[in-house]
Amino acid sequence: MALLRMLPTVVLVLACAQGSLASAMYFLRDTYKGHDFFDRWTWETVDDPTHGRVNYVDKYTAKSANLSTATFNKFFMRADSTSVVQPKARGRDSIRIHSNAAYGDSVIVLDVQHMPTGCGTWPAFWTNSQKGPWPQGGEIDIIEGQFLAPPYRRLGPQDECYPGVHLNSENIVSLHTTPECSMPPVRFQTGKATSSDCNTQVNSNQGCGTSFTKKNSYGAGLNHIGGGWYVMERSRYKGIKVWFFPRNDRYVPFEVKYGAGVVAPDFWLENEPDAYFPVGESCDYDSHFDEHEIIFDLTFCGDWGAAVWGTSGCGPSTCQDFVDNNPESFKEAYWEINSLRVYTMLDFGLGASKDDE
DSSP states (O other): OHHHHHHHHHHHHHHHHTTSSGGGOEEEEEEEOTTHHHHSEEEOOOOOTTOOSEEEOOHHHHHHTTSEEEOSSOEEEEOOOSOOOOTTSSOEEEOEEEESEEBSSEEEEEEEEEOOOSTTEEEEEEEEESSOSTTTTOEEEEEOOOOOOTTSOOOSTTOOOOSSSTTOOSOEEEEEBSSSBBOOSSOSOSSEEOOOBOBTTSGGGOOEEEEOOSTTOSHHHHHHTTOEEEEEEEETTTEEEEEEEETTOTTOOHHHHHTOSEEOGGGOSSOSOSEEEOOBTTBOHHHHOOOEEEEEEEEESHHHHHHTGGGTTSOSSOHHHHHHHOGGGGTTOEEEEEEEEEEEOSOGGGOEEGGGO
């Protein structure tokens, strides 16, 4: 079995020696599993920049309150699901963490088993410029949910689908940048473009987004199928691409499923990404994106969540009242991460890490 798992890596390395795949290959740089998220990530306690009803706690509080636990191959981050939030409190206890390392051109592979879901929740997995200040250096939202707030309300079985909040079942990937970055409406992706201007100063910072057509890519639907793999490739030559492979998808690339030492997305059988953001004349890569840290967070309500609460189907109260007074509703509000792997080109100078300073 070990030999079989090494086979794709061996084949790719041999091909690289011939020069045929050199520009398409990424080599494993960092693996985060279990306790690595305690040891190699920063736990933030800042006020929520999206104005959510949340109290981000430090690592030691999270451990003592059982809001975060780890085993050799699992990492959990949870919202508090036992306490009523007092009116003068900052909000419901939750977690926001970011990687100490930052990465430029790279491939990120997230193996996620479960993500937070339920009314009032707004979870996200994303990357952001470590240097900043935001939005300089760019933001890439990898997991955040589909934006179908009125007047784009969808009628039918999945009526409650909003931008990363409440009862979503489909993901949206979006970029948020400084001015002069836009995307063509038609491009090589299975998803559907929802907006084209990435500039944070227009359209209330909607960014340029692509909504997934693949079902169960977010929320309870993702959890029901046992999660899967999210992959993001970013390259100054090829742009930014995101794929989602469900747990039972027969087309999951071997190196993604088994954590090989090398990945080459250009040669995957299912090569068309769910979301694709080309770079070039309409969006210069180097002036809009630099080295990014990786972020997990779970907030509640916030700018988006509170705004669409009235049409969410979550009840007659306000979003804040619901979050404050219904702790039992947050039992499914947790991340369960199997692993996070980051691959870079052979020039490891593309990334920067606080650990390396």
